Amino acid sequence: MGIISNNEIKRIKSLQQKKFRDESGLFVVEGEKMVEEALHSRFKVEKVCRRDEIGEEAMKRISALSSPSPVLAVVQKPDDVYVGDASELAVMLSKGGLYLGLDTIRDPGNLGTILRIADWFGIDAVFAARDTVDVFNPKVVQATMGAVFRVRMHYVDLPEVSRMVLELGGKVYGTFLDGRNMYACELSDGVQSPAMVVIGNESEGISDEMASLVSDRLYIPPYPADSPGSESLNAAIATAITVAEFRRRML
Amino acid sequence: MGIISNNEIKRIKSLQQKKFRDESGLFVVEGEKMVEEALHSRFKVEKVCRRDEIGEEAMKRISALSSPSPVLAVVQKPDDVYVGDASELAVMLSKGGLYLGLDTIRDPGNLGTILRIADWFGIDAVFAARDTVDVFNPKVVQATMGAVFRVRMHYVDLPEVSRMVLELGGKVYGTFLDGRNMYACELSDGVQSPAMVVIGNESEGISDEMASLVSDRLYIPPYPADSPGSESLNAAIATAITVAEFRRRML
Structure with a gap:
C-alpha cells in the first residue's frame, strides 16, 4: 500500500497544528458525512484519502481521531475568514x-x-x-x-x-x-x-x-x-x- | 502537616470511582464556591479538607482536578437518588x-x-x-x-x-x-x-x-x-x- 508517501503523511498530520494550517491555508476533515459535506460545499477539497486505498496504518497516522474513520479530506480554508478590511x-x-x-x-x-x-x-x-x-x-x-x-x-x-x-x-x-x-x-x-x-x-x-x-x-x-x-x-x-x-x- | 492520614487520602481518592461512591454513599466536591453551596444545601457534608490545614501535597493527592483548589468536601449522596419504589x-x-x-x-x-x-x-x-x-x-x-x-x-x-x-x-x-x-x-x-x-x-x-x-x-x-x-x-x-x-x- 505505497500509495501515500511518508512526506505526504507528515504534511497532512502537520495540519493538526494551527501554525501549519496558517502556512498552507489547509485543514482536515474526517468521516464519510463530513467529507461528503465538504465536497458539496463552497470549500475546495484538495485531496481525499480513503482507508481502502492508503491502508489502515497510514490512515491511523494522518488521523486526529482515536478511532480513525474510513475517509479523510484535506480542504482549503476560504479566503474570507480573516477579514482585515x-x-x-x-x-x-x-x-x-x-x-x-x-x-x-x-x-x-x-x-x-x-x-x-x-x-x-x-x-x-x-x-x-x-x-x-x-x-x-x-x-x-x-x-x-x-x-x-x-x-x-x-x-x-x-x-x-x-x-x-x-x-x-x-x-x-x-x-x-x-x-x-x-x-x-x-x-x-x-x-x-x-x-x-x-x-x-x-x-x-x-x-x-x-x-x-x-x-x-x-x-x-x-x-x-x-x-x-x-x-x-x-x-x-x-x-x-x-x-x-x-x-x-x-x- | 500530618493532619490527614494516608488511609484517609486513599479513601477520599477512591471516591473518584463509582464503585467506591456506591459502597460508601459519598462523593467529592471541589472549590470554594462548590463547598459553600454544599454546606448550604440539603446535602450532608461529612468532611471539609483545606489546603491550609492538610498541605499542598495531600491536596494534590485527594483532588481530581489538574490544578487543585484550596478546599474540597466529602459529601453524602441523598438517599432519594435511586428511586426503586x-x-x-x-x-x-x-x-x-x-x-x-x-x-x-x-x-x-x-x-x-x-x-x-x-x-x-x-x-x-x-x-x-x-x-x-x-x-x-x-x-x-x-x-x-x-x-x-x-x-x-x-x-x-x-x-x-x-x-x-x-x-x-x-x-x-x-x-x-x-x-x-x-x-x-x-x-x-x-x-x-x-x-x-x-x-x-x-x-x-x-x-x-x-x-x-x-x-x-x-x-x-x-x-x-x-x-x-x-x-x-x-x-x-x-x-x-x-x-x-x-x-x-x-x-
Missing part, C-alpha cells in the same frame, strides 16, 4: 442581518456547538474576537457536524465591528444577570439595520470593553422568575435560547 | 410538575449542562435512565456549577416512569426532525398533570422504546423555516430551547 465588513453589515459576536470562545467543543446553533438559525455570519479558538482546529471541525461548511465565520476586531453595527443604526445585544427580561424587549429582525448578539467567554463572560458597546442588555428569566437559580447558564446555552427567541418572532 | 414515584408525579427524562446521557459535561438548565428553569425533577453517567462523577459535579445541590435527580426505569406520566393524564414530549413546530403546539404547564421532556442520547437520539412512549413530538423550527440546516442541534441545546419555551408561556 473594514470596508468589506461595512458593505456586509450595511445589508443588515443577524450576527453572532464571539467575545473569545476558547473551548473547541463550545465553538462547534455555537456554529451548529448559527447554522440551524440561519445566522448571517459569526464574528469572532481574534483570540477565539481556531475554527479549523480538528476538534472544532468535527464538533460542528458540518456546520463549518455552511456558516460564514470571520475573525475580526470585535469592538470595531460592534461600533460599525451601532454606527449603521443597528443593535448590539448581550445577556447579563442585570439585563432586561428578553421576552419583554423589542428584538431587531436585522432587516433595516444589522443586529449582533455577543457571547461572552466561558469563564469571564463578556469583557468590559465589549459590555460598553452593548446597546441592549438582555436577561433570560429563570423559573420561577424570582428563583435564585444557577449563577448562570453557559455561553452556548444562553446563545441558543436568545437566538431561538429572535427567530421565533420572525417565523 | 414505583409508589413513591407515583406520589411525586401525581402532584404534577415539569420533568426532564434523560434517555441515557453519557457525557459528563452534557449532564452537568443539563442540570444547570434544569436548575435555571425550575424543573421539578430529572429522571435519568439507569445507564446515564453518574451525577456524582467528579466531572459531572464540577460541570453543574452547584446545580447538583438544587436539582432533584432520580435514576429510574425511564419507560416505566413515562407510562406512569401518561396514565396520570400527563404528556411526554420529545424533539424529532419530523415533529410539529413547537411554537404552534400546546405545551402543558404541568399543573393539572405531569409533563416530561425526553432528551435523547448524544449519538443515538431517543431510543425506539422511549419514542413509542412520546405523546407529543415537537420540532424546533430552523430559520428560514425551509432551510436544510444542520442535521440537528445537540441534546443539551434542544433541551434548553424547548424548556425555555415551556417556561416562557408560564411567565
Whole structure:
C-alpha cells in the first residue's frame, strides 16, 4: 500500500497544528458525512484519502481521531475568514442581518456547538474576537457536524465591528444577570439595520470593553422568575435560547 | 502537616470511582464556591479538607482536578437518588410538575449542562435512565456549577416512569426532525398533570422504546423555516430551547 508517501503523511498530520494550517491555508476533515459535506460545499477539497486505498496504518497516522474513520479530506480554508478590511465588513453589515459576536470562545467543543446553533438559525455570519479558538482546529471541525461548511465565520476586531453595527443604526445585544427580561424587549429582525448578539467567554463572560458597546442588555428569566437559580447558564446555552427567541418572532 | 492520614487520602481518592461512591454513599466536591453551596444545601457534608490545614501535597493527592483548589468536601449522596419504589414515584408525579427524562446521557459535561438548565428553569425533577453517567462523577459535579445541590435527580426505569406520566393524564414530549413546530403546539404547564421532556442520547437520539412512549413530538423550527440546516442541534441545546419555551408561556 505505497500509495501515500511518508512526506505526504507528515504534511497532512502537520495540519493538526494551527501554525501549519496558517502556512498552507489547509485543514482536515474526517468521516464519510463530513467529507461528503465538504465536497458539496463552497470549500475546495484538495485531496481525499480513503482507508481502502492508503491502508489502515497510514490512515491511523494522518488521523486526529482515536478511532480513525474510513475517509479523510484535506480542504482549503476560504479566503474570507480573516477579514482585515473594514470596508468589506461595512458593505456586509450595511445589508443588515443577524450576527453572532464571539467575545473569545476558547473551548473547541463550545465553538462547534455555537456554529451548529448559527447554522440551524440561519445566522448571517459569526464574528469572532481574534483570540477565539481556531475554527479549523480538528476538534472544532468535527464538533460542528458540518456546520463549518455552511456558516460564514470571520475573525475580526470585535469592538470595531460592534461600533460599525451601532454606527449603521443597528443593535448590539448581550445577556447579563442585570439585563432586561428578553421576552419583554423589542428584538431587531436585522432587516433595516444589522443586529449582533455577543457571547461572552466561558469563564469571564463578556469583557468590559465589549459590555460598553452593548446597546441592549438582555436577561433570560429563570423559573420561577424570582428563583435564585444557577449563577448562570453557559455561553452556548444562553446563545441558543436568545437566538431561538429572535427567530421565533420572525417565523 | 500530618493532619490527614494516608488511609484517609486513599479513601477520599477512591471516591473518584463509582464503585467506591456506591459502597460508601459519598462523593467529592471541589472549590470554594462548590463547598459553600454544599454546606448550604440539603446535602450532608461529612468532611471539609483545606489546603491550609492538610498541605499542598495531600491536596494534590485527594483532588481530581489538574490544578487543585484550596478546599474540597466529602459529601453524602441523598438517599432519594435511586428511586426503586414505583409508589413513591407515583406520589411525586401525581402532584404534577415539569420533568426532564434523560434517555441515557453519557457525557459528563452534557449532564452537568443539563442540570444547570434544569436548575435555571425550575424543573421539578430529572429522571435519568439507569445507564446515564453518574451525577456524582467528579466531572459531572464540577460541570453543574452547584446545580447538583438544587436539582432533584432520580435514576429510574425511564419507560416505566413515562407510562406512569401518561396514565396520570400527563404528556411526554420529545424533539424529532419530523415533529410539529413547537411554537404552534400546546405545551402543558404541568399543573393539572405531569409533563416530561425526553432528551435523547448524544449519538443515538431517543431510543425506539422511549419514542413509542412520546405523546407529543415537537420540532424546533430552523430559520428560514425551509432551510436544510444542520442535521440537528445537540441534546443539551434542544433541551434548553424547548424548556425555555415551556417556561416562557408560564411567565
